[in-house]
Structure formats: structure tokens, C-alpha cells
Amino acid sequence: MFDSITLGQYYQTDSVLHRLDPRVKLVGTFVYLISLFVVDSYVGYIVAALFLAAMIFLSNVPFRYIVRGMKTIVFLLLITVCFNLFLTPGEVIWQAWIFKITKEGLTFAIKMAVRLSLLILGSSIMTLTTTPTQLTDALESLLRPLKKLHVPVHEISMMMSIALRFIPILMEETDKIMKAQIARGADFESKNLIKKIKSMVPLLVPLFISAFRRANDLAMAMEARCYRGGEGRTKMKPLVYKANDRIAYLVLLAFAVVCILTRIYF
């Protein structure tokens, strides 16, 4: 039932990207996202798109799978494009009734669409190749300097990893409860808005109860294993940079430099 929500869900396979240190991927995604706002020319976008294509190729995730996940946000993308297309003032090139398209609007809309697509694809490449646990480990490790400022880095990352961990569980649970209620004749596909909202009750009540029960169980299990926060806690798999990770940082640096150059020269 949730086949369409593959956007950014970890895809299990073996690839260079999967084996990379999660910190590299986190920093890489960050650099990539910023670079998308640095570049402002078609050449720049081509560079960014090529870089993304290379990453997709390296990730070993089937392109079909990535695109299927994109479907969920096409709507969002369309709205953004329409707003830009119709509401940007400038030189009018087409007009009908109250709608008019301007030259500036057109360029802006295209750029926006490209930028947003690259942005979403870029960040989903990270989550497709990195497990939530690795990701929060990386975050904790990268944010460690903030501990000096009394930011509860460990607690934040623990909360994040629990939240992320529970997404698939709750999704599975939703699927199960939904099926059980459909078996009792519930109709979740009604077009009528009021009926639709009412039909959510048999789904949401059991879901919340189950979420609270799980939270309670988890808290109990953590306490039973003497969890006391991050103080003095060691890791089973400490993050260590390897040769590949250093190369990856160099590639990233090169990419960032090229992006800045396209901004200056094009």
C-alpha cells in the first residue's frame, strides 16, 4: 500500500557510495545543496546534473526505483513552477485572460524546476545509500564540537535515530491496521472529504495507541540496559576515515571549485 513512498528510503545493496563514511556523504550532500544555490547558469546546472548522474551511477540503486520515489513530490514541483511561471513580472510573451507568462518567469520557472529536482534527487541519494543509524552517527560525530557550548549533541542524535528507526515500523503498522479495517469493510478510498476524515479514526486511534505502547516499551528496554545518556558511552563501530573517504573529499572539493568558477565565468 505504501509502494509509492520510496523517496529516500534506504536501498540495500553494495556500492562505492554505500561503503563511504557517512560523514563524507553528509558533508557531500550539504556541499551539493549549497552549490545548487551558488550556480546560476545553464552551464552550472549541467555540471551539477552530471555530478548527480555520476553519483546515481556509483550508488548502484536502479534509476527506476529513484524516479518512482520522486512521483510523490511531482505535485509540489508543479505548484512551484506554476507560481513562478505566472506570477513573475517582466516582458510578456504570452497572455490569456488573467494569466500571462513573462520571459523572466519562464527562465525562472525552468531554473527553479531543475534546481528543485536536483536538490531532491541529491538528498535522496544520501538517504538511499546510508542507513538512518549511520546518518545519526555521522551527525553526532560532526556536531561534537558543539558539546563545548553545552548543546546536548548525543541526546539530539539519539532522538533523531529513534524517530528515524520508527518510521518504517509505524508505516508497517499503518499498513497492517489499514488492512485489518478494510477486512471489516472500511473504505479508505472515498472521495468525499468528510467521509475521508471520518474514515481516518479507525486507523489513527489504533496507530497512536500502538505508538505510545512502543515508546513505553522502548524506554523500559533502554532503562533495563542502563542507558544513561551519552556520558562515557563508547561505540561498537567507531567512524574511521579510509582512503576512499579522502578521495571523496577531494572530489567534493573539485566539484565545489568548478561550481564557483561557473558562477564567475558564465
Next chain:
Amino acid sequence: MGIKVDDISFLYERGTAMQVTALDHVSAEIPDNQFIGLIGHTGSGKSTFVQTLNGLLKVTSGHIYYNGEDIDGDKFDKKKLRSDVGLVFQYPEHQLFEVDVISDVMFGPRNLGLSDAEAKKRALEALESVRMPKSLYKSSPFDLSGGQKRRAAIAGVLAMRPKILILDEPTAGLDPKGRDEILGLIAGMKKELNMTIILVSHSMDDVARYVDRIMVMGGGKLLYDDEPVKVFRHVTELEELGLAAPQITYIMKLLKERGLDVSSDALTVEEAAAEIMAHRRELHV
């Protein structure tokens, strides 16, 4: 009439690296008024199989016919199928949501478009069938004990008056007393209500004494489909699947190996006792 399953397969996560073949070319017939035990190790595809039977999962290949009609056909009424083929999920108590027990049981009949009076009538009948104490009809379903919750949830499906009732591991997570209660209840319902019941379980001891027929699943395939006595003759193969014959079957087998000429087909302690008594002359006591 009933359900005819024709060579169905089901894949989860089709086309990804996580693809799982949960059902692998299964064929079977489910007639009216039969008590069937569906047995298999965890992950053998039991739950997947029963969910295809009422159209909750659409088969990847093959066909399922209900009363002769293909359930994936264009004109087929799935809602009718879901009321005729009632499915009680594993841990059904997790689906309770209403303010009181009786309203929760009325949820199914109401979805069938019945009037409140008719829905209530069916709910009362169903609650009676599961032996729910009258004093609890108006309590919150969340205040019930584990076994009571489960009975309320079973009543919720029963109230739709299915012709075929499927129970997916109805004894999971219950203590021995609760387990016997639920199993006794189901056997009683079978006698009272004249419907087909499919009882899904991973324990032979649970089903052996009640059912007319046993279907054994392993690795997504239907391996045996026969009368209990005949299925239990394959003790060795069953053990390789991580299943076991009822304990009494082992005792009879051992007696036989030690030279007592009893039949090893007994399924219950009573049958075994009768069989042994019939051969007591051979015993040197």
C-alpha cells in the same frame, strides 16, 4: 462453491533488491463448511496466502475464483468478497478503536450499509458467539484483558456473518489457558455456525484435534494438503520444516518401535488411550 485458488504466486517488493517470493505457485480448493488448519513455520507465507484470499493482496500471477468468479475481474464486487471471507488478523486486538465494545463490533456490519438496529442485532449475536460477558458490552475495549480483547476483535469480524472465516494465528501471545479457550471457542463456532474456518497456526498440537484437513506451507509452497492423519505420517519431513507432529503421535510411534502393534495415527490423547487399551493383551503387565 467456495474458493478456488489456481496457481497463484505473490512477490513482495517486486523489482527491487529486496524482492521476496512469499507464494510460489500455490493451488488449492476451499469448499463450504470445512474446518481447515493452515500450518507452516514463521515466514512460510501463511499470512500472505490468507490475505490474497479476500483480495487484500493482489496476486502477482495466477487466479483466485470465488463462487466461480475471478476476484480480480473488472465486475467483481470486492466489498462483498470481504464480508463473505472474514479475516481476523494476527493480534487483532490492535485494531480496536471505538468507545465501547459493542460499537466496535458494530463497525463491520455498519460498513456493509446495514441499519443501526440490524448492526446491533448482529453485534449482539457475535458477542454471544465469542462468549463475551454481557457486563463488558459497554466497557471500553482498552480496559479488557488480553483474551477478552481478542474475543472482541474476533466478534468484530464474525458480526459481518462471513461464509468463510480465516483466523491468522489466533492464539499468538496467549497463555496456555487463553489458548485453549480461544481454540475451544473456534471449534464451538464451527459447529454452531456452519461455515468454513481456516485456522492458521505454526503449532500442530493447536490444530490437530479440531480440523478436517491440514494444509502445510513451507517456503511459499503448499507442501501437503490432506487429512490430518495422512499429513502426520510425514513426521520426518515435517520436522525438517521446523514443524512437529502432535506429541501423542511420537508416543505411539515409539510404542510401535518397541513392539506394541498400535496404529500411530492417533491425534488426541483420548484416541491414543483407546488404541493402547485395544492392544493391552499384548502388554506383559
